[in-house]
Amino acid sequence: MTYCVAMSLDEGMLFASDSRTNAGLDHVSSFCKMTVFEQTGQGVLVLLNSGNLATTQQVVSRLKAHAKHTDKPLTEMDSVFSVAELLGKHLRAVVNRTEEESMGQTDVDFSATFLLGGQLRGEEPRLFLVYPQGNFIETTADTAFFQIGESKYGKPILDRVVQPALPLYEAVKCALVSFDSTIKSNLSVGLPIDLALVRRDQFAVAMRHRIDADDAYFRQLRTDWSQGLRRVFNELPEPGWLR
């Protein structure tokens, strides 16, 4: 499995993805699930993927080929919406073709889901979730984040904390706490975590950072969060009706 989260906030956008892929428990590898298209001053797009690795790699290759073929980088398209449409079209095509070619002779799931966010010159920052069927949804002020992959373990902290006014540095903390809960409860999500920040109107990636098992900050955060939770838990009132 996979875990990816992206947020669209007033200050900009945060993207985070784990890097574990597995076909069964005994075939575990590490693949970066984040793809960045960047043209400084013109536009920046960040793509996170979950699902079938062959499908996602083929879709990303097709997007790159499309840009080369039309001689127009994705960052020069008229809107992130148009890029989402293009992504959806290729995703549907790849999934359909792979399924047809397998002729129903396998129970492999060829589907994949993408998060696509960024900002192109002339537009506000936008964040989309693209489904395996090729359709997609966009964040709003009410729902400022999307998750794909193994999303349930890490959702409660996002539900509590994420809203558009959240500063980006808090968003990083929140995303890492969400990953901590997920990694703690699910073997199929693992380090390293790839992080990228895009600040509003900078049309470039403001920061990329890879968090591995030796990352001192993440280790500290995990310890502090765990001890803090324990403290809050211990201070919770006892039920009066229990004794």
Place this chain on the structure above:
Amino acid sequence: MTYCVAMSLDEGMLFASDSRTNAGLDHVSSFCKMTVFEQTGQGVLVLLNSGNLATTQQVVSRLKAHAKHTDKPLTEMDSVFSVAELLGKHLRAVVNRTEEESMGQTDVDFSATFLLGGQLRGEEPRLFLVYPQGNFIETTADTAFFQIGESKYGKPILDRVVQPALPLYEAVKCALVSFDSTIKSNLSVGLPIDLALVRRDQFAVAMRHRIDADDAYFRQLRTDWSQGLRRVFNELPEPGWLR
């Protein structure tokens, strides 16, 4: 959906279940998912169920009919293991028969999963998870709790806190925090929550309590937990590499 959790601890056992059932989003009802078989001084069994409501009700009816037919209450069987076997047999039979009768003409999922715990005279307390296929697993010192239904949102706090030495009153707090996270992130799990405690060697239910929306203690616990999480989150260190 449903959310149920049960723990087998040194002091005794805790059982908790929500009471929301739904067939689609517009057909939501409230049903107690906890069944207690009690014979004071002889034995106590608590059953929690998730999955198809018709299946679970039929299985419980069959267990009661079996006891009546053999003139032997479940609490007089030789072990909780034997009750789990009987439960698994009836569960498999009900699911198989319903599936056969529907002749594959529906995509309704007739399966169900049970938690069965308790203590019978002459035995230690035991807790089982019974699968739709009728087979089952038992808690050990390494894994002192089971969940069924919508289990992922509420698993992180259990992973952090539950171990056999946990006192029962802490177990209640922990279960309710787990329910709070689940209810906050998933519409299909809802109040009231049914709670039951079984203390070791008492061979009776030590406490039953139903928590509804007006429950002052649960409201306080949710507020304190939410504010505490916020406080711990705010105190987490900032990443040095962000600025």
